[in-house]
Amino acid sequence: xxxxxxxxxxxxxxxxSVYRARNFLLLCTVLCFISSxxxxxxxxxxxxxxxxCTNGSCFAHNGLEVCVCELPWTGAQCDQTMxxxxxxxxxxxxxxxxxxxxLCGLGSCTDSRVPPYYSCACxxxxxxxxxxxxxxxxxxASSNPCAHGSCTFAPGKxxxxxxxxxxxxxxVPQGATSTLxxxxxxxxxxxxxxxxxxxxxxxxxxxxxxxxEMIIWWIVFAISIIALTWCCYTVCAETCSTYIKxxxxxxxxxxxxxxxxxx
Numbered sequence: 001x002x003x004x005x006x007x008x009x010x011x012x013x014x015x016x017s018v019y020r021a022r023n024f025l026l027l028c029t030v031l032c033f034i035s036s037x038x039x040x041x042x043x044x045x046x047x048x049x050x051x052x053c054t055n056g057s058c059f060a061h062n063g064l065e066v067c068v069c070e071l072p073w074t075g076a077q078c079d080q081t082m083x084x085x086x087x088x089x090x091x092x093x094x095x096x097x098x099x100x101x102x103l104c105g106l107g108s109c110t111d112s113r114v115p116p117y118y119s120c121a122c123x124x125x126x127x128x129x130x131x132x133x134x135x136x137x138x139x140x141a142s143s144n145p146c147a148h149g150s151c152t153f154a155p156g157k158x159x160x161x162x163x164x165x166x167x168x169x170x171x172v173p174q175g176a177t178s179t180l181x182x183x184x185x186x187x188x189x190x191x192x193x194x195x196x197x198x199x200x201x202x203x204x205x206x207x208x209x210x211x212x213e214m215i216i217w218w219i220v221f222a223i224s225i226i227a228l229t230w231c232c233y234t235v236c237a238e239t240c241s242t243y244i245k246x247x248x249x250x251x252x253x254x255x256x257x258x259x260x261x262x263x
Contacts (some may be wrong), residue, residue: 042066054079072117084118085109106155107131124184125155137162137181137188149194158186166194 045051045058045065053067056078060066069078074088082088089099100109104120112119122131137160138144138151145151146164154161160183166172176192 052077071115072111072113081111081113082117083111084116085111103130105131124158124186125153125160136160137183137190145190145193147193147195148197160186160188162188162190164191164194169198170194171196171198 042059042061045060049058049060049065051058051065051067053069054077055073056067056069058065058067067076067078069075072082072084074080074082083099084103085100087099089102091097091099091102095102103109103118104122105126107120107122107126110119110121111117116129120129120131122128122135125134125136127133127135134153136153136155138153145162146166148170149164149166152163152165154163164172172192172194173196178192179190181188181190
């Protein structure tokens, strides 16, 4: 009597399948655990059957004997172990992903016989069940090694590189160099931080100010304008007054001289 794996029989629905999917860009899990279910109307095989289901149960339906395998077994006789890390993860070839990348990202994947039937070794720069959590010098904003700049991390095999792009008004101190630091068992080349504020002019004014500094600056600016205006007004008033008095004295002198000459 013929026998097939239920997973290979298209006319029978694969109902006992567990799917765990992850989007590759978000490093979530893309996983398909494929097994078989007892088809509707199927009955256990005759005890005298020659069908062998090594790691499953035999059921008969419409003249066919089918092995329903227990996870993580597959194959017509349930004698083959599923390999989620290489071919049985349910990822389509046209996605451009292989199973190891889909399940563990930049980590390495190892098949297992206990749920979820695979495990990921994430290395020093990632963590989580599927290596979906970044763990590098740039992954925490509170400990940004670039100080006043954006941090970019480029992972490699047992190594990585941190590059800093400075915010407006900040720069890398002159002569600063990259340093090599340990990160777990790996080494990371840390670019110099943006720790020096840019200045310009003889007064060495900072190109950027904090909100508090801006308020103080505008107050000082307003007071300076008022003081300058008052000084200009005072000088002009005094100059005009002196000029008017001088003209008055000149007129008075002229009048006196005319009176003396007439007498």
